[in-house]
Amino acid sequence: MKGKVAVMVEPLKLEYQQYDLPSPEKEALLLKIIRTNVCGSELHIWHGDHPVKKDGILGHEMVGKIEKMGEGVTKDHAGRPIRVGDRVAVTYFQVCRRCNSCVNGEFALCENTYEYFNKQPEESPHFHGAFSTHYYVHPNQFFYKVPDNIPDSVAASANCAISQVLYGIDKAQLKVNETIVIQGAGGLGLYAAAIAKESGAKVIIIDGVEARLKQAKKFGADYLINLHDYDTVEKRSALIKEITNGSGADVGMEVSGVPDAFSEGIHHIRPGGRYISVGNIIIGAFTAFDPGLLTRKSITIYPVNRYQPWFLNKALEFLSSNINKYPFAELVDAHFGFEEIEAALNKSYRREVTRASIVMD
Ligand SMILES: [Zn+2]
Ligand SMILES: [Zn+2]
Known part of the structure; x- marks a missing residue:
């Protein structure tokens, strides 16, 4: 054969x-x-x-x-x-x-x-x-x-996107009633929204494509931010502060793969918050970064590359429990x-x- x-x-x-x-x-x-x-x-x-x-x-x-x-x-x-x-x-x-x-x-x-x-x-x-x-x-x-x-x-x-974002969210220990800001509403971002929602968190998602933001809503996002409506980091950050009673999100997650998004993320997170870095995987793609802001806010960064293998089992369990709740098949x-x-x-x-x-x- x-x-x-x-x-x-x-x-x-x-x-x-x-x-x-x-x-x-x-x-x-x-x-x-x-x-x-x-x-x-x-x-x-x-x-x-x-x-x-x-x-x-x-x-x-x-x-x-x-x-x-x-x-x-x-x-x-x-x-x-x-x-x-x-x-x-x-x-x-x-x-x-x-x-x-x-x-x-x-x-x-x-x-x-x-x-x-x-x-x-x-x-x-x-x-x-x-x-x-x-x-x-x-x-x-x-x-x-x-x-x-x-x-x-x-x-x-299951063995790629879902397991990876599940592992990232677990690493940053997202808790009930916390707020997460997700940068990017592609496959990774949508799975992350559903997982964060099921963890009891409030979900803010940022993207530049209206259709993707609409889909993010079906995946549990509570607040949608269109990059074209809020066209500077300052405007986006001000809106996120407004949503989070003035301090910023507890957790940030970068899943857009855009180096500048990584620099932006620390502006949206509260002092003492956590930042999950997933999307940027190309070595040698640079961005201007403000290390002073990172130090002053004391944000902990969790980079995620692949996942601990048993997270594949957790991903399957997550999908099985929520299969009728979110339109996974539409992806x-x-x-x-x-x-x-x-x-x-x-x-x-x-x-x-x-x-x-x-x-x-
Ligand atoms: Zn893959
Ligand atoms: Zn080994």
């Missing part, structure tokens, strides 16, 4: 290749991919802008069905029994449990995290990425059974077949579609 992989041979060039399906080693799994979504970071890779991934199989957000189980696999990483045919979500990275970060319990920062994701498809077990008919889950990857009430399109995003607005991945990437890059999903047959 053979499976197919979509390989980026060089930036902007995709090729389909076939390989024999591997038999999973001890503690490993072979999945048949059901759905895979195009993430923003894929677009950086597609255009050659990723720091480590320069070619190979793309794709990391996905949900799959167990096709084969290696010796010793009987339960998922939350202890639930699993069998062939079950839908599972997998951390797209591995935790080696031996590097300095892992030894210190910082699995989110594992220094060998992309060991397999970076391998070339010729190398066994071939299926190193999600833009494939199959996916090989290594013993160092965490996987969780997907609750039945989560549709495929939503489950496919995917375009569907493509496996042979149309190039179009999915290009249309996503040109922002003709917001969230593209590759549906496998």
Whole structure:
């Protein structure tokens, strides 16, 4: 039996290749991919802008069905029994449990995290990425059974955006009745709004696109700030102070990926508040920053890169409990077949579609 992989041979060039399906080693799994979504970071890779991934199989957000189980696999990483045919979500990275970060319990920062994701498809077990008919889950990857009430399109995003913002909000310990200001109403911002709302917080969200702000309302945002109506940092900050009885938000969260947004955030947060930095992931993109203001306000910054693997399970539980409360399925607005991945990437890059999903047959 053979499976197919979509390989980026060089930036902007995709090729389909076939390989024999591997038999999973001890503690490993072979999945048949059901759905895979195009993430923003894929677009950086597609255009050659990723720091480590320069070619190979793309794709990391996905949900799959167990096709084969290696010796010793009987339960998922939350202890639930699993069998062939079950839908599972997998951390797209591995935790080696031996590097300095892992030894210190910082699995989110594992220094060998992309060991397999970076391998070339010729190398066994071939299926190193999600833009494939199959996916090989290594013993160092965490996987969780997907609750039945989560549709495929939503489950496919669980292992990236949702887990990451959930981890960030947990790190900053957002509390009941606190106020959070979220900068950016894209996928990350909308998930963050819903999570913050369910934590009992008041949610302020900033974006420049009216349609996104409208959607943010459906995801629990209490206050919407349009960058065009409030067109300076000072105006936005004054409005946030007004909403928060004069002091600023307890927590800020940057999910726009714009370096200047990071500098802006500390203006909106109260003295002693916390700031979660998620969106800016490109190294070497600079912004003017006011360190004196940071010191005087004594804001604690929580950077979030990937997540502790068990947050994937928490993300699935969150989705399962709130599936009818927020329109998660609406976040995917375009569907493509496996042979149309190039179009999915290009249309996503040109922002003709917001969230593209590759549906496998
Ligand atoms: Zn992603
Ligand atoms: Zn490690």
